Amino acid sequence: MTPVLPKPPDALQEFLENLKAVPRRLRETAFRTGPPTTDRTRSTFVFGNVFLHLHSVRTHRWSLRWSTTMGLGIMSVSAFLIALVTGVMLMFYYKPYPEAAYESIKDIHFVVPTGRLIRNLHRWSANIMVIAVILHMARAFYTAAYRRPREYNWLMGIGLLVVTLGLSFTGYLLPWDQLAYWAITIGANIAQSPREVTDALGITEYFDPGGLQRLLLLGSDQVGAEALTRFYLLHVMLLPLVLAALMGVHFWRIRKDGGMVRPADADAQLARVRHQETYPVFTEAPAKTYHLAALVRGRSSNVGRGPENTVPSMPHLFYAELGVLMFTLLVCMLLSLVSDAPLKELANPNVPENPAKAPWYFLGLQELVSFSAFMGGIGVPAIVLVGLGLIPYLDRETEGTGRWFGGAGGWPLVRFSLIFGLCAPILIETVAIRFGWLREWFPDIPQLLVTAINPATLLTAAYALFSIWSIRRYQSVRAGALALFTCFLCGFLVLTIIGTYFRGPNWVFYWSPAEWPKH
Amino acid sequence: MTTKAKTPRSRLDPEPVARRDWLGLSSLWAMGGALLFGFIGMMRLPKAAVLASPSKKFRVAIPENLPAGEAFIPPGRSVAIFKDNEGVYAVSTICTHLGCVVRPKPEGFECPCHGSRFAANGEVTKGPAPRPLPWLKVSLNGGMVTVDEGTNVPPGTRVA
Numbered sequence: 212m213t214p215v216l217p218k219p220p221d222a223l224q225e226f227l228e229n230l231k232a233v234p235r236r237l238r239e240t241a242f243r244t245g246p247p248t249t250d251r252t253r254s255t256f257v258f259g260n261v262f263l264h265l266h267s268v269r270t271h272r273w274s275l276r277w278s279t280t281m282g283l284g285i286m287s288v289s290a291f292l293i294a295l296v297t298g299v300m301l302m303f304y305y306k307p308y309p310e311a312a313y314e315s316i317k318d319i320h321f322v323v324p325t326g327r328l329i330r331n332l333h334r335w336s337a338n339i340m341v342i343a344v345i346l347h348m349a350r351a352f353y354t355a356a357y358r359r360p361r362e363y364n365w366l367m368g369i370g371l372l373v374v375t376l377g378l379s380f381t382g383y384l385l386p387w388d389q390l391a392y393w394a395i396t397i398g399a400n401i402a403q404s405p406r407e408v409t410d411a412l413g414i415t416e417y418f419d420p421g422g423l424q425r426l427l428l429l430g431s432d433q434v435g436a437e438a439l440t441r442f443y444l445l446h447v448m449l450l451p452l453v454l455a456a457l458m459g460v461h462f463w464r465i466r467k468d469g470g471m472v473r474p475a476d477a478d479a480q481l482a483r484v485r486h487q488e489t490y491p492v493f494t495e496a497p498a499k500t501y502h503l504a505a506l507v508r509g510r511s512s513n514v515g516r517g518p519e520n521t522v523p524s525m526p527h528l529f530y531a532e533l534g535v536l537m538f539t540l541l542v543c544m545l546l547s548l549v550s551d552a553p554l555k556e557l558a559n560p561n562v563p564e565n566p567a568k569a570p571w572y573f574l575g576l577q578e579l580v581s582f583s584a585f586m587g588g589i590g591v592p593a594i595v596l597v598g599l600g601l602i603p604y605l606d607r608e609t610e611g612t613g614r615w616f617g618g619a620g621g622w623p624l625v626r627f628s629l630i631f632g633l634c635a636p637i638l639i640e641t642v643a644i645r646f647g648w649l650r651e652w653f654p655d656i657p658q659l660l661v662t663a664i665n666p667a668t669l670l671t672a673a674y675a676l677f678s679i680w681s682i683r684r685y686q687s688v689r690a691g692a693l694a695l696f697t698c699f700l701c702g703f704l705v706l707t708i709i710g711t712y713f714r715g716p717n718w719v720f721y722w723s724p725a726e727w728p729k730h
Numbered sequence: 731m732t733t734k735a736k737t738p739r740s741r742l743d744p745e746p747v748a749r750r751d752w753l754g755l756s757s758l759w760a761m762g763g764a765l766l767f768g769f770i771g772m773m774r775l776p777k778a779a780v781l782a783s784p785s786k787k788f789r790v791a792i793p794e795n796l797p798a799g800e801a802f803i804p805p806g807r808s809v810a811i812f813k814d815n816e817g818v819y820a821v822s823t824i825c826t827h828l829g830c831v832v833r834p835k836p837e838g839f840e841c842p843c844h845g846s847r848f849a850a851n852g853e854v855t856k857g858p859a860p861r862p863l864p865w866l867k868v869s870l871n872g873g874m875v876t877v878d879e880g881t882n883v884p885p886g887t888r889v890a
Contacts, residue, residue, distance in 0.1 A: 393830065397843060400828040407860045423777070431781050441776075561806060563830040565842035581844040582858050584827055651856055658860045718845040 253525040263529075265462045267470060269521040270528045272481050274471035278615070279354075282535035283347035287375075288458070289539035290340035297333040298447065305385065307443035309436050312387040313557045320554060331547035337379050339543060341572050344375050345703075352602075352696045353625075355612045355689070356472040362603035364464040367457055369600055374454045376572065381446035383570050384439065392558030393567035395442070396434050399425050401580060401588030408585055411658045434560070474613035478520050565716045574710030575703050578640075579667040581718050582648060587667045594671055595699060606692040617689060624685065628677070628694040632701025635673045639666045640709060644720045674698040786880035791873055792818070799850065801834035809866060809877055810834050817888030820868045820877045821852050826861040839863065851885055 239245075244255035254268045273279055304323055306315045319326035348368060351357060357365035384395040405421035415422070430437030465471070474480070522528075555564070569577050579587030611617030616625050643666045649656050677698060682691035715721040716728060747755075790804040792811055801810035808823045808831050823832045823839065830843035838855065839848040846857030853862045867881040868889045 393843070396830065397828045404828075410861060426778065427776055430776070430778050431783050433783050435783065437778070437782055561808065561831060563842050567830060567843045577844075580828065580858070584858060584860070647856070650854065654855065661858075661860070717840060717842050 247525060250523050253523055257525050263525070265466065266524045266528060267466055268524055270524045271470060271473060271477070272520045272522060273473040273477040273613075275522070275527060275531055279471055279473070281346075281350060282531070282538075283343050283350050285532050285535040286539050287340055287343040287347055289536040290336045290343055290543070291454070291458075292536070293336035293540060293543055294333055294340060295451070297329045297336065300329045301333060302447065307385070307439055309387055309439055310557065312385060312439060316386045316388075316554060320552075327551065328547055331550070331552050332543050334552040335543045335546040335550075336539075337382060338571075339539060339546075340375060341379055343539075344372055348372060349696075349700060352692075353616055354472055354614065355606075355617055357603040357606075358472075358609065358612050359603075359607065361464070361468045361472065364461060364468060365603045366600055367461045367464065369596060371454065371457050371461060373596070374450055374457060378446060378450045378454065379570060380573065381442045381450065384442045385446065386554055387439065387558050388555040389558055389564045390553060390555045390568075392434060392560065393564045394569045395438065396563075397567065397569060397577070397580075399429050399434060399438070401584060402428050404584035404588050406585075407583065407658065407662055411662070472613045474611075477613065481520050566714060566718060568710070568714075571707060571711055574714075575706030578706045578710040578714070581714075582643065582665040582667055583662050586662055586665060591667045591671050598675075598695060599699070602692050602696065606688045608687065608689045611689070616693070621693065624681070624690055624693055625697050628681070628697035629701060631677055631694075632674070632698035633705060635677075635698070636666075636670050636702050636705040639670055639673075640705070642666075670702060674702065787876060787878045789871065789874050789876045792875055799836075803834070804877075807877075807879075809879060810839075811868075811875060811877065814888075817890035818868055818870065818875055819888045820866040820875075822864045822866055822879065824863075825859055826854075826863065827857070827859040832863070853885075 242256065242259075244259055245252050247253040247256035257263045257266060257268050301319060304315050304319050304326070306312055316330070319330050321327070323329075351365065351368065380398060384391045403421040403425035405424070406415055406419065407421075409415040409418060409421065426432070428438070428441065429435075430441050568574060576587060576592065579591055581587070583590075611621065614621075616622045648665060649661050674695065678691040678695040681694035682688055684690070712724075713720055713722065715724065715726070721727055788804070788807060790807075790811070792802050792813060796802050796813045798814035799812065801812060803810055803823070809820050810823050811818065811820045821839075823834070824830075825832050825841040825843065825846055827841065827844055827846050830841050832839040832841045832846070832848065838850045839852075840846070841848075841857065841859070844858050846859035847855045848859070848863050849855050851862075852865065854860075862885065864882040865885045865887060867878040867883050869876045869878075870889055
């Protein structure tokens, strides 16, 4: 008797069945842990997805409170994403060559379908990004989020601030109109301003960092086609890459440093709120417990404490983030509908704009530059950046971390710093505007003295001394940090307002643009 | 790794740097060094060796009846040319502060960007400009004036 062999499968049949299964298999291979419909599958979905896994699977309730972050970090990212998408759209038409650049922007503005809206969105999202980044920095500072173990991430944040400003500034040249041309001329000469010192010392011939910086920035000895190519390269390629890399590190670090900063008694504070007890911590038993690789440094890992007061990131955190994204988009859209991005006449290298003003967030610096190019443009900003970067390494206290202004004693201190921080620049500016400065009093004064003693350096010194005095007065390094940062914000605000609203033709002080001389 | 150490060493008292480790470390550093030097060499690229800018020298005819002390600005140039009874001279109109183009006024020059003022001879009288406006090399060629924007001369140098 011959054994009955199993019937060989019909290969064609199998092929057809496989073909039919392709959509299902495609879905299954893309989302290996099944549709994210339960807490467990949502968790596996989050840590199985390369983009989502920058988030932890569960988020502490404290992080989701409105007052913890105000969504400012996500708002910065959202503005960046809007600028990224609209920027790529603009690249379809933009030509980075003098005159052609101006014509192409005109085309985008007047001819290209939706071109004006896209350009407005790009411009407004860039502005919103600068504002959001500065406010986000203030939030991180005033909740002391820079402290251990987040010191390094504070430095990453300062790097992101610098790259954000760099992106805005390089974008300012691209339309090649009068506004752009003269702002870049001023910017490039600020890069050259170390010559103010090397010239005064008579060593420019041998040691000329200023000239090198300008040459590298412009690729030539004047603002022309070479400069436009370089600014374009920086704006669409180099700086976005640096920004993306820094952003990756910044977000990764948030997670590795234990999520959002929160006060030591956050759980106790949350327990007082009624409705939050209703959401079950786990809707099903965890399929996976922490193993060694899941342990991170910091005090916020949940090992040994259970996941109290955390909720699944998906959907709670993601909805919050999407909400902020939509809000940012709405704000950009509304602003774009009511206010067009400016475009002045074609760049004319022989007739400067009068007044020639940089983008608003640089007008504070321009105000300082109007006393000394080197100190206002390079010296003081460098001191400010180093000062901000040192804060987490000098303030190593732990009390009040995660609390706005560090708890009850903080606000009066900040209020006092606000008064000092606002009065000091107003006073110094008043003297400089009313009575002039050293050169008018002593026409033969050496340039080095003007570089060393001017409103920019005096203001920096006043702020530094005030911070040191605060450390002594309150016997707390944190007090000094609060004073320093508050002063920095106040100085930025006052100088920006003076530069924006009170400076007219020839950088003369006017109470309002209505008083500007007619010509 | 087996080494024949003369004195027996324990795990708590190891060789300072094992030979094979040294080789490994030095090759790592060599790789790092090679990449670094290669990168530094490449960074020469953005520093332009030839500047794509138009010639700094230009020739221009100045008006016959140019009054003494009044500036003549050749179209498209940032230079003010003067003529008085001692001769012809040229002063750069690029502000030494941040590169804006200054405007001639009866009493000297003024900069629209940050309010620097200069006397008629280029000396700074007000504002943030760190240096006087440079005087430029001028040569006369029949009725024409040749100005070299790339060469400065001491203030007061006139060509008759």
